[in-house]
Amino acid sequence: MIFKKALGLNYDDESVIAGETHTLPYACRVMDPGVIQVYHKLTGWVYIAALPSKYTDELYRIFNQVNPCVPAKNVLQTTLTNGNPAIHPAGTLMMAAWIEATGGDFYFYENGIQPSVGRLIRSIDTERLSIAKAMGFDLYPGPVLTKKQGYLIEDDYENCYRSAPGFKGVKAPQKLDTRYFHEDVGFGLVLFEELGRKFGVEVSNISSVITIASTIMQRDYRAERARTLDKLGLGDLSCQELLNCL
Structure with missing residues (x-):
């Protein structure tokens, strides 16, 4: 949607077909300038949608040749399927003092997402799923989808992240000035909160984290x-x- 607006095109303009996946097909981090470590290549279950959505099947056929994917109803579904706004802000908030004290010298998932943190993540994810349901999307809970993608071996919120092979070795942010807040709160949870209120869904945990x-x-x-x-x-x-315009 941002891409089409930047081109000065309406969302239903068919001169340029835009599309997105709900997440990257791999988990990676920049280690040094020009050096990227790939921690995990997703085994599938990457949702994809086109704008306008009537071109999603065509986009799916092209992209699926390169990476296994699943057609979504529209780009609102791919937006709500992204699990980062549920995981990153909650985890970073609960680890804030530890990050400041150590400069992020610990593992975000293996060390940081203890059961209490997992329960906060679950509360936000539950609200995300409720928003999606009110909008007509049946989404998987975060751990269930992430297990399907090969990240996890368990699918409970309290323990799954610490044992996840796909998250093994991922360090915490070095400081609180991080995309885990600026991106996942500012661009993620703020929009989720708006959608929740528009569709009459209780979003108290999302609002609290913001x-x-x-x-x-x-x-x-x-x-x-x-x-x-x-x-x-x-x-x-x-x-x-809103549901019909995309």
């Missing part, structure tokens, strides 16, 4: 409006119009 992250980072992620319905040109639409 508020606390804003407090400790001394910035207002809501006021920054990095990714909102208004900025996407969808703010004035009814729920049904």
Whole structure:
């Protein structure tokens, strides 16, 4: 949607067919300038959608030749399928003092996502699933989908991340000035909160994480409006119009 707006095109313009997957087909981190470590190559279950959505099947046939994928209903479903906004902000908030004290010298998943952190992640993920259901999307819980992708060997929130082979060796952020807040709160949870309120879904845990992250980072992620319905040109639409326009 951002890509088409940058081109000055309406979402239903067929001169350029845009598309997205809900996540990367691999997990990786930059280790040094020009050096990337790939921790895991997904075994499948990457959702894909085109804009306009009537071209999703065509996009799926092309992309599936390169990487196994699953057609989504539209780009709102791929947006809500991304699990990072549920995992990263909750984990980073709960590990904030540890990150500041050590400069992130520990493993984010293996050491950091203890059962209490997993329970916070579950609360946010449950709200994400409720938003999706209200919009007509039946999504898998985060750990269930991530297990299908080969990251995990378990699919419970409290223990699955620590034992995950696909997350093994991933270090914590070196500082709190990180995309785990700026991207996953500012561009992720703020939009999830808006969608939840528009479709009448309780999002108290999502709202709490946005508020606390804003407090400790001394910035207002809501006021920054990095990714909102208004900025996407969808703010004035009814729920049904929103679902039909893509």
